[in-house]
Amino acid sequence: MTVHPWRPTRRRLADALLAALAPVAVCSVALGGLTAWTSSGNAGTxxxxxxxxxxxxxxxxxxxDTAAYFRITNxxxxxxxxxxxxxxxxxxETALSRHRMTSGRAAYAETVDSADVPAGGSLAMSPSGxxxxxxxxxxxxxxxxxxxTLHFQHSGxxxxxxxxxxxGRFGV
Incomplete structure (x- = not known):
């Protein structure tokens, strides 16, 4: 029996190229997205x-008894x-509380443990919130x-x- 050396065919070369192209394309898209996110200035801040x-x-x-209100911007x-x-x-003591309305249109307050301040957003406290x-x-x-003194999880x-x-004064 005669052994012939392996020779690539066009089909084998095309299949190998397509198999290598998929991960390269995915990595390129991911790298492009990370570059855009970093360029916007928000990555890692x-x-x-x-x-x-x-x-x-x-x-x-x-x-x-009274209440205090703040606008917190992140x-x-x-x-x-x-x-x-x-x-x-x-x-x-002080407490964070949120005011809610019942179905009978009565208001009540409930104590909350914390409040989220989203990145690039704000939290506006009010008598109805x-x-x-x-x-x-x-x-x-x-x-x-x-x-x-307002105490934050990450900012201190x-x-x-x-x-x-x-x-009622100054619109509050």
């Missing part, structure tokens, strides 16, 4: 938290989470500033001064 529109309601009547490329809010100019409940220190007056503590306002 941590959360960048900024606090604006910080205000706390002046308590009304004989109660010291200009970074990673999500973050608000874990808690502390305040040195108040008595007692998320807020920080607390007890005001006696002697607060309208237009005083109260120092708050961020300080903000909240303006004491009467409810």
């Amino acid at each position: 941590p959360a960048r938290i900024a606090i604006t529109d910080a205000h706390v309601f002046l308590p009304y009547g004989n109660t010291r 200009s970074g490329g990673a999500d973050d989470r608000l874990l808690k809010v502390t305040v040195s100019g108040a008595d007692g 998320l807020d920080v409940t607390l007890q005001a220190k006696p002697g607060w007056r309208e237009f005083d500033f109260v120092p708050f 503590p961020v300080e903000a001064l909240a303006l004491v306002v009467r409810p």
Whole structure:
């Protein structure tokens, strides 16, 4: 029996080329996507938290219960989470709470453990949504500033001064 050396045929060469082309094409598409993501400036950037529109309601009547509101903006490329809010100019504990409506159109508040602040997005607290409940220190007056510290999962503590306002004033 005579052994003939192996010779590539056109069909075998075409099949081998197609088999090698598929992973190369997938890698090229993935590399292109990663390049575009990196070029946009968001790849690998941590959360960048900024606090604006910080205000706390002046308590009304004989109660010291009140609420504080903040606009939290995350200009970074990673999500973050608000874990808690502390305040040195108040008595007692603070709590994150979310206001909900029942089917009978009554409102109630429920305490929440945390709130998400998405990458490239913001979280706007409001009387009809998320807020920080607390007890005001006696002697607060309208237009005083109260120092708050907002604690985030990745960004750590961020300080903000909240303006004491009467409810309904300045559109809040």
